[in-house]
Amino acid sequence: MLMLLASVLFAAWLAGYRSRMAMRHLGSHGQRQRLVSAVFASMREGVVVTDLEGRVRVVNSAFRSISGYAEEELLGHKLSMLKSGRHPSTFYSEMWSSLARDGFWQGEIWNRRKNGDLYAIWLTISTVPDASGAPYSYVGVLLDVSPLKQSERQLDYLAHHDVLTGLANRLMLLTRLQKVLRQSRQPEQGGALLFIDLDRFKHVNDSLGHPAGDELLCQVAVRFGECLRETDLLARFGGDEFVVLLEGVASANGAATVAEKLLQGLARSFLVCGGNEVIVGASIGIALYPRDGDSPDALIQHADSALYNAKSCGSNAYRFYAEAQTRAADERLAMEVALRRALDHDEFVLYYQPQVDARDGSLIGVEALVRWRSSQRGLVSPSRFIPLAEESGFIVALGDWVLRDACAQARAWLDEGVPLTRLAVNLSARQFRQPDLVERIRAMLDGNGLRPTLLELEITESVLMDVAGAMEKLGQLASIGVRIAIDDFGTGYSSFAYLKSIPFDVIKIDKSFVGDIGRDQASSRIVATIIQLGHGLDREVVAEGVETAEQRDFLLAAGCSSCQGYLFSPPFPARELDAWLRGEPY
Structure with a gap:
């Protein structure tokens, strides 16, 4: 704006200079008068001449246009009639x-037009002396800067609001949060920050398209x-994430009440893109200030940590931040970094657990199980690092390594004369x-000279939820001869429909059912039913987690002879499994 004003003032000076030069060449006083009048009337800047008391003596057409008043409404009146009331x-x-x-x-001054609208001008006032040098009148030259002010307001709005929803954006949230944190040094002056993440929003985008997703967000x-008060700030943080800033809500109960209202607000379905009905839920993490953080970054981080905890509880849940969550999050981040480094430092090793015929103890096959021998943490349980690998996406690289290493080991065993007929590998x-x-997979098998029928890929029931996609992929694997086992059967998405339609070879009974044989009648009946189901579908059934003779005998009586578990053998590193196969001490 300053550059524009500078250019305007320069143009006015230049026009004045040129007019003075022109008047030197005009002979008569009348000609000079006509020229001055013409310049005065044609100027785009408003010009007003007043007496020393501020009464209007002369105005040009630009001034009349800007103010909205006719000439007769201005002449003789004080300019104070234009006061806006905005200035003290x-x-x-x-x-x-x-x-x-x-x-x-x-300077800049706000005036009021005849129609009542406020407008901003850049005004320059100069004193005009008489022949004796005493002040005689004032001349004001003004530029209407209302369009510039409007542009400034629009830019400011865009800088602080989300374009799609019209809500406050991240910048406005951080600015407001910084202000309230400075003012809230005592718990009774505090409030709450609610971090909200929509559940199942990605499904709407993928199935109905981004326009539907945008409409849903609005x-x-x-x-x-x-669900909120006028004083509460609702911001779109990005994507399908929202943040609510509650001021003057010093108790956890107050914040919980708001969280419940927000979740309840999503209970009704939404109609998007011409009547498509969609349902979404939300997870909410809550951090209280100043207790849980005295800076915007800390408070948002802690609310996000609580959100992560809420999402682990399922949809439509809220959780408060606890300091232990930060420690857990730090440990999780450190472990994720160490996990990725472990692959480069050869810290992973494969153990193999035999699968046997329970009738005579003969070897059927082996299952490859990954273990992590961390240089800093020692032997890390798979229950700790496998879920983290799956969440972070590292499971793909780790799974590829397991397949390559297991195939290479199978080739080595076959070369040594080990009667291996099955290599089971988990597939995430x-x-x-x-x-x-x-x-x-075909390249790994070909590279090691292995028959495809040797490899058995174990998948969980969750993979089969996308039946159409699963059928296509499983069909491709079956076409090259790879065997498919449904692992942990009975603990996930069980459906007779997919059992009839998808290609698979083996059902593995989850160890949680096998472990309760003889202790819980319901588990025993479930195991017997799964065995009957497998036989009815002409599929092999393998029981995992067999640890007692009682469990083995029950399984044999029910018709399941393929077993795996500590009763027969624990998982071994490849070298120790060699000794077990030969019946040697290990």
């Missing part, structure tokens, strides 16, 4: 003092707004979704 009386006192002292004043924003859902999975 001291503002005008200082302006008149400057004129009296310096003969000049310049409707969610309206629903959330209906993320690996299963890799578009080039079949090609990579």
Whole structure:
């Protein structure tokens, strides 16, 4: 704006200079008068001449256009009639003092048009002396800067609001949060920050398209707004994440009440894109200030940590931040870094657990199980690092390593004359979704000279939830001869429909059922039913987690002879398994 004003003032000076030069060449006084009048009338800047008391003596057409008043409505009246009421009386006192002292004043001033609208001008006032040098009148030159002000307001709005929903954006949230944290040093002056993440939003985007997702976000924003006070700040943090800043809510109960209202607001379905009905839930993490953080970054981080905890509890849940969550999050981050480094430092090793015929103890096959011998943590339980690997996506790289190493070991055993007929390897859902999975597996088998029927891929029931996609991929694997086992059967998405339609070879009974044989009648009946189901589908059934003779005998009586568990053998490193196969001490 300053550059624009500078250019305007320069243009006005240049015009004045040129007019003075022109008047030197005009002979008569009348000609000079006509020229001055023409310049005065044609100027785009408003010009007003007043007496020393501020009464209007002369105005040009630009001034009349800007103010909205006709000439007869201005002449003889004081310019104070244009006052907006936005400036204190001291503002005008200082302006008149400057004129009296310096003969000049310049600045931004707000006036009111005839229709009542407020407008901003950049005003330059100069004192005009008479022949004796005494002040005679004032000349004001003004530029209407309302369009610039409007542009500034629009830019400011765009800088602080989300374009899609019209809510506050991240910048406005951080600015407001910084302000309230400075003012809230005592718990009773505090409030709460609620970090909200929509559940199942990605499914809406993927199935109905991004326009439907955008429409849903706008409707969610309206629903959330209906649950809040006017003083609460609702911001879109990004994607499908929202943040609510509650001021003056010092208790956990108050924040919990708001969280419950927000979740309840999502209970009704939404209609998007011409009537498509969708349902979404949300997870909410809550951090209280100043207790849980005295800076915006800390408070947001802690609310996000609580959100992560809420999501682990399922949809439509809220959780408060606890300091232990930060320690757990730090440990999780450190372990994730160490996990990725472990692959480069050869800290992973494969153990193999035999699968046997329980009738005579003969070897059927082996299952490859990954173990982590961390240089800093020692032997890390798979229950700790496998879920983390799956969440972070590292399971794909780790799974590829397991497949390569297991295939190489199978080749070595076959070369040594070990009667290996089955190599079982777990395949994660993320690996299963890799578009080039079949090609990579074929390359690993060909590279080690292994028959495809030797490899048995164990998948969990969750992989089968996308039945159409699963059928296509499983069909491709079956076409090259790879065997498929449904692992942990009975603990996930069990459906007779997919059992009839998908290609698979083996059902593995989860150890949680096998472990309760003889102690819980329901588990025993479930095991017997799964065995009957497998036989009815002409599929092999393998029981895992067999640890007692009683469990073995029950399984044999029910018709399941393929077993795996500590009763027969624990998992071994490859070298120790060699000794076990030969019946040697290990």
